[in-house]
Amino acid sequence: MAVIKMSNKTFQYYLSKFLQEEMITNKNLSKNTVASYADTYKLFLIYMQEKKSVSANYVTLENLNRNTVYEFLNWLESDRKVSITTRNIRLAAIHSFVKYLQIEDPAHIYEYQKILSIKKKKFCSKEVMWLTKNQIKILLSVIDDKKFMGLRDKTLLTLLYDAALRVDELICLKYNDVHFSNQTIIKVLGKGNKSRTIPLMGHTAELLKKYIKEFDIQTKKNKGYETLFFNRSGDNLTRAGIAYIINKYVDLANKNNANITINVHPHVFRHSKAVHLLEVGIELIYIRDFLGHSSVKTTEIYAKVCNESKLQALQNVYENIIDKNDKDWIQNDDLMCFLTRLSKKQ
Template sequence: MKPTDFAKHLTEFLSVYLPSQKNVSKNTIRSYRDTFKLLIKYFQEMKSTAAERITMDLLSKEMLTGFLDWLETGRNCSISTRNQRLAAIHSFFRYVQAEEPSGMFHFQKVIAIPSKKAKKTVVEHLTPEAMKLLLEQPDRNCLKGRRDLTLMSVLYDTGARVQELIDVKVSDVILDTPAVIVLTGKGNKTRRVPLMKNTVSLLERYMLENKLDKPWKSEYPLFTNNQHNKLTKEGVAYIISKYVTSARKTSTLVPSKVNVHCC
């Protein structure tokens, strides 16, 4: 069977355009890929259409709106997730309209699909007193406790996203005055965040006792698990949760559920 125009464009979009021309992060490419995996699943399960029969003509505004509704009602996805999937579709169709100008009118109907408004949620923040209590929980007499204290201090001091934190390499930590840490966010955009003296002291000790001061370890992840692999988002969430439970045994200053972004 001859490859469809959808197959051709999607392959080029994911494997060439995004990584080489747009230079987007691997996480973004993974998210976009997952969107189209779900779209193919939607065609197979809801439209009885095999992946090899999906064409650009089938990807109408009405079809894609149905897909988004299926995500929200059939798969119980949040409005935020729905909008993320739509953003991937918009990006794909902007790419395709440049490749096939003759279909621009059809493609722009899809690009015009609006995001869905979600209820605004209140962003929670720990008070300085609650954060101080949380930082008192790790056992400073053991290696893992000192790692956790350093991790939470960096998270609090820099306001880093969890993904940014776990992506930090040893070479991203600059402790010479003025001390900074280099964070890499969405789209591989970097920013240099200054560090407070206490965090600098914790990092100096942490890196020294873990022998991370060796030049050949510059590309090692800053924070690792018991298997010396880079921490995961779930791993960081577990660490925070553990100390939240500990802190609440003596005080209600710390809420029972603390999102890692609160730190």
């Protein structure tokens, strides 16, 4: 009978090797993905310290078991107040590490398989939030692009909508990603290091050209500025910074009768563009490529939104043309008699 040799390599060794070698070198995953995974393991170490009194340097492979992972996930929900979506993202990060460990540390493979059997927690998918074209127009119109920072704000929010960018794609956009020729285009690096090319039309292209000129972006690039958009201190914009910009102009837009009642986060601009493309008859497969979705199934959520909008429009213009002499079936009426009457009318 073969004897499995026990590994003397530690949890810390395997985690470091997984993040630096497996994820970055072998799988070539994006910085955002690696950062998200690293956050998961950092939270796991915080959990071990707070709830198990085991500091990061003393966490072992034996600590990584099904019960501990379950307790960690529940702790995320109860103590850290994360959503079910975030809980599932953290579980996916753990699963990825455990799949790696199965090969590197076969001595604990049975326990790793038990961890892999933990299922994602089910939840009701959130409603897609989006703005009407008129609301987008009002929101962008209240931004004074004659002011220095107003020009920046109008440019980045217009790009966020018109190019349907994810917020991280906007944050990471660089001067070299913009190409002016017969057709202005931007090259975007999206999820999973997948790149796509997005054409910019009319006013959006002109606004971007004006911003690059007024802010002297090419010179700033030569001076070491990393990204196309930055804050007053010259640092990269953050998610929180962009959320602050959005909320400021939503308040102004509502003073101009935009009637925006939803919570407008950066992804709402992307949702809105997708819905508007569908409303004018663009096929889902083209919207999939425009958004950078890996599958058209992801894009289908917008088709449902559009169908609901069409139903609402039909209800708004509905006119009753049915003869009221035709008796409808009501509760306690004889159903067979009702069906018989209907059949005689055919």
